[in-house]
Amino acid sequence: MTPLPLDPFILGDNAFLGVNHRSRQEGDERARRFADPREVAQVCLLARKYGAGGLMLSSHARAGEFLNAIRAEPGLKDFRIYPNIPYIMKYVQKSTQSGVSGLLNEIFSAGSWHRQFATLARGGIAYLQKDFRSLLAAAVDLELAPYRRHPLPAVFLHNGLADLALGLGWTDVFRFWDELIRRKYRAEPGFGTANLPRMAEALARSGLKKPLIMAPFSAAGFHMNPSQADCEAAVQTGSFSLLAMNILASGSIAPEKAFEYVARFPTVKNFVVGATSEAHLAQNAALLKNYLVGVKIDQRK
Amino acid sequence: MKALVIGFGKMGMLHAATLRMMPDISEVIIAETSPLIHRVIRTFAPDAHIVTDYREAFDDAAVQCAVIATPTASHAPIFQTLAPRLQSIFVEKPFAAGLADATSAISALPPKGSSAVMVGHCLRYSPIFVEAKRLIDAGVVGELTGFQATVFSSDVLKPARSWRFKGAAAGGGVLLDLGSHLVDMTRYFFGTPDRLTGRIRAIVSQDTEDAFESEWFYPNFSGKLEGSWSKPDCRKATLQIRVMGRQGQMTVTDDAVEVQIDSPAAGLPAGKTRLPITALEGPTAFELAGPLYTHQMEAWLRAVNGATLRANTLEENLINLDLIDHIRNSSGQSVRPAVTV
Known part of the structure; x- marks a missing residue:
């Protein structure tokens, strides 16, 4: 089965979680507003009206609540979800609280596969390597469990983990992710990164054809490493599909300028855009339509 | 040159990944005592160079610098063991549990010659x-x-x-x-x-x-x-x-x-x-958990190569x-x- 096509306009979830790279205070204010998950569903409904086909959603503690609220909203029946997992802050905090060994113990001892693993580990059998892969696949299952009742065109490996694997040279992780997401979820495997050219090279070296990468791409150049020019050159090779994120650089550049910039790269056809007010959603939709020739968004007014 | 990263917890992982992306570093050797972490590394990086005791890396002449990213109370004793062999050491903050520990640790540095000791106050x-x-x-x-x-x-x-x-x-x-x-x-x-x-x-x-x-x-x-x-x-x-x-x-x-x-x-x-x-x-050349960690490592490696350390x-x-x-x-x-x- 072919994965569902990616939506051109995907709503970002940072605002719902209190993440704002420009201002923590603004982020906190937004988090308070979205304490009620029905507020999230209302913004999704507005985003749907202005052409967003889905929501990028990290597997943070409140993901289940948000998904329930979205399912309860009749106007969001076909609204797609793009999981971005794992929610890295959860694991950073857990590794701070329990240490990395403690965190690994926790990951590999939670869920129904615990007994099996414990038996294998005690027996010291020779196939331990294979078993760790199975256990990690089970951990991904657990992480994705709340998303299962939604259409999932793509599942992204969070940039915190993808870039860690990139830095350590653990390219097996990329092949593992690619195989798992395609086989088990019939979805497009995606890779988050703040190191676009290096990630594209590493995925190509891992044998992945035209991989889907989610990375910052903006006129401000924020988080475009090692340089904006290098990221632009990488995009122009057309060797991967880019889901452009942070195109408004957390509100530090004017939307007109932001869309004018991305429009210079015709191979970029998919965008994650965060907005929580109707005015901003309408503005972003209009700009997407004006600047991005060939990107069809479906506005349901 | 090769770098030795001692401790593969949250900060050790981050420094190992960042160092591996530096053009000066040919290989990162990981020293970690947890058998569970060894197994996970072996699963996804069968070729990774990982040792249980950091002293196993001492014989390799290409190892020119080391990162200490272990629990704080162990920083000073590890530093003391490392210092006669290596004088380019990055210690995750804080340098030691207290001034007395720190003073006894640095007494192991050779009295003459240059050293590039940096402490990880990334801010x-x-x-x-x-x-x-x-x-x-x-x-x-x-x-x-x-x-x-x-x-x-x-x-x-x-x-x-x-x-x-x-x-x-x-x-x-x-x-x-x-x-x-x-x-x-x-x-x-x-x-x-x-x-x-x-x-x-x-x-x-x-x-x-x-x-x-x-x-x-x-x-x-x-x-x-x-x-x-x-x-x-x-x-x-x-x-x-x-x-x-x-x-x-x-x-x-x-x-x-x-x-x-x-x-x-x-x-x-x-x-x-x-x-x-x-x-x-x-x-930045490579970003993991924020550019500041890479800038910090770059500054340390410049010091390892002879530049004057200006911070930390x-x-x-x-x-x-x-x-x-x-x-x-x-x-x-x-x-x-x-x-x-």
Whole structure:
């Protein structure tokens, strides 16, 4: 089965979680507003009206609540979800609280596969390597469990983990992710990164054809490493599909300028855009339509 | 050259990945005692060079530098073992559990010859804090009248299991952990105080402090430091320094510098100016958990190659540890720091 096509306009979830790279205070204010998950569903409904086909959603503690609220909203029946997992802050905090060994113990001892693993580990059998892969696949299952009742065109490996694997040279992780997401979820495997050219090279070296990468791409150049020019050159090779994120650089550049910039790269056809007010959603939709020739968004007014 | 990373916890992982991306480094050898971590590494990186005891890497002449990213109480003994073999050492902050440990550790460095010892106070490589320091030095708020420096997190809301929260392995509590960042940054901004007071207290932990307070006195002003890792509702650790002066005030957090001044100063107009991280931060060779970690590693490797280290030096960190010892032990009494520049 072919994965569902990616939506051109995907709503970002940072605002719902209190993440704002420009201002923590603004982020906190937004988090308070979205304490009620029905507020999230209302913004999704507005985003749907202005052409967003889905929501990028990290597997943070409140993901289940948000998904329930979205399912309860009749106007969001076909609204797609793009999981971005794992929610890295959860694991950073857990590794701070329990240490990395403690965190690994926790990951590999939670869920129904615990007994099996414990038996294998005690027996010291020779196939331990294979078993760790199975256990990690089970951990991904657990992480994705709340998303299962939604259409999932793509599942992204969070940039915190993808870039860690990139830095350590653990390219097996990329092949593992690619195989798992395609086989088990019939979805497009995606890779988050703040190191676009290096990630594209590493995925190509891992044998992945035209991989889907989610990375910052903006006129401000924020988080475009090692340089904006290098990221632009990488995009122009057309060797991967880019889901452009942070195109408004957390509100530090004017939307007109932001869309004018991305429009210079015709191979970029998919965008994650965060907005929580109707005015901003309408503005972003209009700009997407004006600047991005060939990107069809479906506005349901 | 090859780099040895000792300890593959949260910070060891980050430094190993960052170092591996540096053009000067041909290989990163990981030293880790946990068999579970060995197995996970072997699963996804069968060719990774991993040893159980860091001393196993000593015979390899290509190993020219090492990172210590183990629990704090082990920093000093590991440093002491490493120093006769390697003088290019990056130690995750804090350098040691206290000044006495640090002093005995550095006695193992050869008396002659160069060394590149750096301590991982990564905020020194954040453009926000560098810009804030520039503005303070340029007199943006006029003559200083005081400051308030705080660091809060929600890491310990119930008794925790990690070594970080156990007095024996960590060598201390929040003062040594998050507090060492605050002490370093406050000293970076204002210098070493003439006198200080301090208090520590437990909130949920059994054998270490969960909160601290301190007041630092300078000839013409004073300021307060406060920290806790048992503060509810912090999505992540938050460090903030408010600087007050006769011409206005400045607030520094990890996402912005905000200045409110009566008249133009240091290139800023009168009124309120906000300099967000998005305006100050440029690209980096490799980004993992923020560009500051890469900038920090680059600075250290420049020092390994002979450049002068400009921040996070051993000398500075001896002062930091002396201040931390005083905060911990002063019981509210005013004391004078012993180590000066």
